[in-house]
Amino acid sequence: MRAKLKIWRGAAGEPGRFEHYEVAFEPGQTVLDGLRWIRVHLDPSLAIRFSCINANACKECMIRVDGKTVYACTTRLAQGDMTLEPLPNKKLIRDLVTEIAPPDERLP
Amino acid sequence: MLQADVLVIGSGGAGMYAAIAAARAGARVLLVDRSLIGRGGATVMAQMTVAVAVGEEEPDHWQHHLADTLKAGRGLCDAELSQLLCEQGPACIREMDEWGIGWARRDGHLAQVHAPGHDRKRCVYVDFLNTGPAVSKTLRARVQRIAQVQRVGDLLVTDLAIRDGVCTGAQAIHVSTGAAIPIAAKATIVATGGLTRLYARNSASLNMGGDGYALALRAGAELIDMEFVQFFPIGHLAPRLVGMDPIMWDPFRYKLGGRLLNAEKREFLPEGGRYVAARDLATYAILQEVAAGRGSPHGGAWLSFQHCAEPVLRAAFGPVIDRLAANGIDLTRQPIEVAPIAHYHMGGIRVDPDMRTGVPHLFAAGEAVGGANGANRLSGNAITEAFTFGRRAGERAAALAARIAMPEPLDHGCRRRGKTHFNPAAEIVSLQALMNTHVGPLRTRAGLEKALQDIMALAPLCAELPAPNEGLDAAWIDLHDLRNLRLVAECVARAALLREESRGAHQREDFGDTSEAWRKHQTIRLAGVELQLAS
Numbered sequence: 217m218r219a220k221l222k223i224w225r226g227a228a229g230e231p232g233r234f235e236h237y238e239v240a241f242e243p244g245q246t247v248l249d250g251l252r253w254i255r256v257h258l259d260p261s262l263a264i265r266f267s268c269i270n271a272n273a274c275k276e277c278m279i280r281v282d283g284k285t286v287y288a289c290t291t292r293l294a295q296g297d298m299t300l301e302p303l304p305n306k307k308l309i310r311d312l313v314t315e316i317a318p319p320d321e322r323l324p
Numbered sequence: 325m326l327q328a329d330v331l332v333i334g335s336g337g338a339g340m341y342a343a344i345a346a347a348r349a350g351a352r353v354l355l356v357d358r359s360l361i362g363r364g365g366a367t368v369m370a371q372m373t374v375a376v377a378v379g380e381e382e383p384d385h386w387q388h389h390l391a392d393t394l395k396a397g398r399g400l401c402d403a404e405l406s407q408l409l410c411e412q413g414p415a416c417i418r419e420m421d422e423w424g425i426g427w428a429r430r431d432g433h434l435a436q437v438h439a440p441g442h443d444r445k446r447c448v449y450v451d452f453l454n455t456g457p458a459v460s461k462t463l464r465a466r467v468q469r470i471a472q473v474q475r476v477g478d479l480l481v482t483d484l485a486i487r488d489g490v491c492t493g494a495q496a497i498h499v500s501t502g503a504a505i506p507i508a509a510k511a512t513i514v515a516t517g518g519l520t521r522l523y524a525r526n527s528a529s530l531n532m533g534g535d536g537y538a539l540a541l542r543a544g545a546e547l548i549d550m551e552f553v554q555f556f557p558i559g560h561l562a563p564r565l566v567g568m569d570p571i572m573w574d575p576f577r578y579k580l581g582g583r584l585l586n587a588e589k590r591e592f593l594p595e596g597g598r599y600v601a602a603r604d605l606a607t608y609a610i611l612q613e614v615a616a617g618r619g620s621p622h623g624g625a626w627l628s629f630q631h632c633a634e635p636v637l638r639a640a641f642g643p644v645i646d647r648l649a650a651n652g653i654d655l656t657r658q659p660i661e662v663a664p665i666a667h668y669h670m671g672g673i674r675v676d677p678d679m680r681t682g683v684p685h686l687f688a689a690g691e692a693v694g695g696a697n698g699a700n701r702l703s704g705n706a707i708t709e710a711f712t713f714g715r716r717a718g719e720r721a722a723a724l725a726a727r728i729a730m731p732e733p734l735d736h737g738c739r740r741r742g743k744t745h746f747n748p749a750a751e752i753v754s755l756q757a758l759m760n761t762h763v764g765p766l767r768t769r770a771g772l773e774k775a776l777q778d779i780m781a782l783a784p785l786c787a788e789l790p791a792p793n794e795g796l797d798a799a800w801i802d803l804h805d806l807r808n809l810r811l812v813a814e815c816v817a818r819a820a821l822l823r824e825e826s827r828g829a830h831q832r833e834d835f836g837d838t839s840e841a842w843r844k845h846q847t848i849r850l851a852g853v854e855l856q857l858a859s
Contacts, residue, residue: 227795244564244651260749260799267364267529271569273457274363274529290567309500310796320468321361321475323498323505 217241219250219293223262224301227310234299241293246270247300248277248288251312263311264288278303279312288312325733328354328474329725330718331493331509333481334536336365337710338690338717339515340463341416345718346513347472351725353718354507355473358480358499362464364531366517366668366691367710370456371569373439373447373578375704376413381436381445386410388443393705396441396602397670397698398828399843400549404677405696409705409712416711417448425462426450437578439703441602447704453568453575453644459707479505481535482789482804484512484543484686485734491543491686492731499801502792508733511685511721514539515714518669518691519812520553521805524753524760526666527559527571533805534812536692540673541811541850545681548694548847549671550812551819552829554701555765557606558584559665561624565651570665572644573627579640584610585626585659586618592625604700604828607664607765614663615766624663629655664765668706670697670829671819674847679717685724689717695845699828742790748802751782755809763817768833772821779814786810787853818857819846 219239226232237258239250251264267274270289277288280301288300306314315322329351332339340362343355357364377389389410394401421427421434427448428435436445450458467473478499485493485506493509516536520528537547558577560570576582577599584606586592593601593609601609610625620626629637634656638645645655653660672694679687690710697705758778762771786807792800823846825839826832846859 242564244566246566255749255798255802256747256753257750260747260802261797263796263798267359267531268369268569269528269530270566271369271529272567273368273569274359276360276363292566310798313500313796315500317360317477321477323476323479323503 217243217295219295220297221250221254222297222299223312225262225311228308239293245293246289247281247291247293247298250293251288263309263313265313276316278316280304326354326476326505326507327730328352328507328509329511330354330721331356331507331512332515333494333513334365334515334517334692335361335475336515336517336690337367337459337463337707338692338714339513340467341711341714342513342515342689342718342721343467343473344463344470345715346722347470349719349722351472351722353473354509355467355475356479356481356496357477358531359477361475361477362460362467364529366529366532367707368456368460369527369529369569370459370707371453371572372455372574373437373449373704374417374455374707375439375442375447375702376417376708377410377446378414378417378434378436378448380433384444384446386413389413389446392442393697393702396700396702398700398838400698400827400845402695405693408677408716409696409709412712412715413708416708416715420459420462420711423462423466425458439578440600441702442704453572455707480801480804481539484539486543486683487731487734489544490684492734495734497792500796502794502797504791506733506735508731510725510728510730511687513687513689513717513721514673514692515689515717516692518672519816520666520669522756522759522809522813522816523666523764524756525559525663527556527569528666533809535808536688537672537815538808538811540681540686540688541848543683543686544849545683545686546674546847546849547672547815548674548845550694550815550848551823551846552670552699553666553816554603554668554670554829555607555664556667557603557610557664558627558662559667561620561661561663562622563652563660565653567647571667573662576629576641580629580632580636583628583631585628586613587620588618589626602700603703604831608831610664611766620661622661622663624661626659627662628659630657630659632656668701670694670699670701678720679713680720687717687721689713699830739789739791741793744799744803746785748786748799748806751785752802752806752809755779755782755806755813759813759816763813763820765829766831766833767820769821772817775817776814776821779810779817782810814855815848818855819848822846822857822859
């Protein structure tokens with residue numbers, strides 16, 4: 217099975233753009249699996265924040281998939297097109313990474 | 325620039341407990357983490373129980389807990405550290421109780437269960453799949469209430485600051501912007517956890533890449549027992565399971581037994597449906613079955629709960645059964661596949677019982693410390709170790725800080741930006757595969773030599789760490805991680821090659837027996853770019 221991922225790329229203050237990637241997957245694999253695969257095989261500059269990988273413990277991989285806010289680690293890859301974007305209501309850092317830390321835990 | 329009496333690097337159980345203890349002793353604390361505060365690392369992922377001799381379920385004494393810990397450690401525990409863990413454990417567990425963690429209770433007392441390797445019911449828990457998150461949440465809430473603790477996430481410490489051989493803080497990179505941030509501190513505590521990300525099959529979070537070991541080595545500190553990596557025997561292997569930690573089958577086995585089967589659907593451990601085999605023995609047995617061609621399709625063993633009726637499963641694990649169903653798993657109809665996965669590292673930074681490393685003003689705590697668990701960790705000791713060592717390190721670091729002046733920040737100068745001509749994320753994946761194959765639970769001279777050759781070939785790619793590009797530089801983070809992973813991989817492989825015996829988590833197929841002559845530690849330090857091993 218193949219997923220066609222349309223991923224928003226760019227940093228704060230830059231005009232962003234969508235880039236397209238094709239990811240082969242087995243049923244059950246997640247959007248985070250797909251993003252990790254892209255980083256290893258196609259483009260290590262793609263930024264995505266995560267820590268626990270797929271235990272859904274760290275809550276760091278929150279992004280928008282097809283307009284819905286989800287955890288990348290528990291959302292399954294699907295055959296066909298999927299659009300991945302950073303959270304719209306958080307400050308953009310780069311690509312799919314936004315500022316999600318509580319204000320009092322940021323660098324002063 | 326940031327400044328504190330006590331700098332704590334890492335905000336898992338050990339780091340947060342250290343911060344609380346240091347602040348309580350009067351220090352101004354800076355708690356930093358490369359991830360979010362209290363959410364990355366190993367503690368938040370712990371799903372299991374916590375071993376502690378509170379004696380509420382049946383009479384107990386810390387000396388009984390110590391005896392079990394030493395026995396599990398196969399003759400290699402640093403007994404003073406083990407004693408600290410066992411003796412101070414009850415006070416920390418009760419303190420966590422006062423802070424509202426909500427340990428499970430039965431008939432008005434703390435509920436304690438029997439875990440493999442313990443001589444009695446000793447292990448407390450919150451909820452079988454929720455103990456780690458509850459620990460993290462309780463400590464996070466506690467830390468947030470202490471004004472003297474400044475918390476800064478998204479800050480990756482790349483090196484400790486060393487002036488005239490003394491630790492004076494650290495050098496860090498602000499991950500989101502790439503800015504270099506010097507930190508001056510009177511005392512510094514490394515609480516960055518272990519190295520299990522080194523292995524392709526692991527239960528680690530992304531930041532368990534041996535950062536603390538690499539920091540300590542480059543600062544001049546000594547590591548100990550680096551060859552002892554605990555593999556958790558029944559990590560989830562197949563079918564694909566998401567939203568759950570891969571060690572989740574352990575509580576199922578506690579409650580329901582379960583049957584571990586080979587390809588012939590035959591039990592190969594003398595368990596009789598109970599959960600009794602120690603971790604190192606179970607790991608070894610599963611891999612022997614795989615090596616003999618009797619493994620499951622994905623290269624592990626079958627774990628079956630088909631003898632349990634649906635109401636029994638649901639009574640034991642309620643909502644978890646629904647989460648399994650969402651993953652297409654029905655335990656009444658199918659066994660799942662499990663395999664050993666890297667889970668914990670017994671080795672680490674060498675400390676004395678005050679958590680002092682060999683470098684003045686540098687302390688360590690938690691899994692980053694080596695020695696308390698010898699060659700094999702007793703089930704339930706990891707969180708207890710995080711609490712007790714964190715608390716001790718925080719107290720001692722604060723006491724030191726009260727006596728000395730604030731050091732000048734160390735100017736590391738400007739690192740040049742460099743362009744990387746390879747994919748560091750891909751190199752990490754290759755290294756993980758190499759380590760799993762040749763430096764995993766079953767080891768041979770030929771395999772270890774092959775691994776070392778490849779590990780050394782990787783050295784020129786990541787000898788130096790350039791400055792990151794401005795903004796979040798994702799490939800630079802991988803390069804940073806690769807550099808630390810490679811150095812730590814070399815430590816594990818070299819120590820494993822020299823240890824010509826089998827003991828606990830270190831199993832040599834070419835030296836199958838435990839040797840009395842090897843009942844000793846190996847230590848490692850860095851001299852220039854060369855690792856020096858001693859025993």
